[in-house]
Amino acid sequence: xxxxxxxxxxxxxxxxxxxxxxxxxxxxxxxxxxxxxxxxxxxxxxxxxxxxxxxxxxxxxxxxxxxxxxxxxxxxxxxxxxxxxxxxxxxxxxxxxxxxxxxxxxx
Amino acid sequence: xxxxxxxxxxxxxxxxxxxxxxxxxxxxxxxxxxxxxxxxxxxxxxxxxxxxxxxxxxxxxxxxxxxxxxxxxxxxxxxxxxxxxxxxxxxxxxxxxxxxxxxxxxxxxxxxxxxxxxxxxxxxxxxxxxxxxxxxxxxxxxxxxxxxxxxxxxxxxxxxxxxxxxxxxxxxxxxxxxxxxxxxxxxxxxxxxxxxxxxxxxxxxxxxxxxxxxxxxxxxxxxxxxxxxxxxxxxxxxxxxxxxxxxxxxxxxxxxxxxxxxxxxxxxxxxxxxxxxxxxxx
Numbered sequence: 021x022x023x024x025x026x027x028x029x030x031x032x033x034x035x036x037x038x039x040x041x042x043x044x045x046x047x048x049x050x051x052x053x054x055x056x057x058x059x060x061x062x063x064x065x066x067x068x069x070x071x072x073x074x075x076x077x078x079x080x081x082x083x084x085x086x087x088x089x090x091x092x093x094x095x096x097x098x099x100x101x102x103x104x105x106x107x108x109x110x111x112x113x114x115x116x117x118x119x120x121x122x123x124x125x126x127x
Numbered sequence: 128x129x130x131x132x133x134x135x136x137x138x139x140x141x142x143x144x145x146x147x148x149x150x151x152x153x154x155x156x157x158x159x160x161x162x163x164x165x166x167x168x169x170x171x172x173x174x175x176x177x178x179x180x181x182x183x184x185x186x187x188x189x190x191x192x193x194x195x196x197x198x199x200x201x202x203x204x205x206x207x208x209x210x211x212x213x214x215x216x217x218x219x220x221x222x223x224x225x226x227x228x229x230x231x232x233x234x235x236x237x238x239x240x241x242x243x244x245x246x247x248x249x250x251x252x253x254x255x256x257x258x259x260x261x262x263x264x265x266x267x268x269x270x271x272x273x274x275x276x277x278x279x280x281x282x283x284x285x286x287x288x289x290x291x292x293x294x295x296x297x298x299x300x301x302x303x304x305x306x307x308x309x310x311x312x313x314x315x316x317x318x319x320x321x322x323x324x325x326x327x328x329x330x331x332x333x334x335x336x337x338x339x340x341x342x343x344x345x346x347x348x349x350x351x352x353x354x355x356x357x358x359x360x361x362x363x364x365x366x367x368x369x370x371x372x373x374x375x376x377x378x379x380x381x382x383x384x385x386x387x388x389x390x391x392x393x394x395x396x397x398x399x400x401x402x403x404x405x406x407x408x409x
Binding site: 024042046 | 208
């Protein structure tokens, strides 16, 4: 079950400032390696890609593999040139796409 | 030789005189996402301590930091699960919690700070978990949630989280609350188990001391259900039972009369502290 992702981006920054971005999404990250009570393999279902863009420009991108634990958390830095919006995308194995965005104002 | 011996004695005395490192709760202030949280306040009348301290003040700097930011707080994932449950239809009446109570941030504000309350129907105090079960069975046509299962902890955490930052205050004048408070006090001071410990042995007499690697707090309950680093979200009665098990006593059942009385009394002991649900503890 994936619920709404959580993101933390400062509301404002000065031009060229390096800010810290934190993201977290609730997801089981079922590895595909486990078996259920009857011994049948549980099919893999993970978030396989995470992307962060700023006004269309790529900021951070990451492929995820089955060894990553549930509720993947990312923390990274970005330099903000001007006011705009960060967009975040998580791709699920089942084809679902979870998105979120956060505006930032440069003073 | 004698001089050397004397120097050794002086050295030993100065080490002993420096006192325990962890004698007291730390001096620190807590803000959760900018909201000030009361972690230290004057005790209510009749309280054995002059000041009550939140368990937050007894934890390490790293653990304290986790609670400062709801983003970092691992307990918030459970709160989100509780929110999903709040909006889920349960039972034969086709109702969810939200069908009647609507927006929890309005309707449930203050609930976490004022429970347990008097329940005239059963003639006993009622806590949030049992109130949920009462709604489920009487209003929603659903089965009650078994102790600690099927999202009971998560939904309780979500409801109590709506009172974050509000001071704990019980109304002991309602119904027979005072006699349950008295009974809870008896439970608190009664030594049990092979180790012959009462709640008060650790959380009152030895408050602030180390019990092996653990720093003993006042045993306040203002942050329950709490996220414990060792086993995740932990409900209050689970914690009571765990403590009682550690004294090597027979564990009373969750929501039994003894533990409901204890919840009433221990909640009162934290009067004035802010609700911290979900707090982060070791």
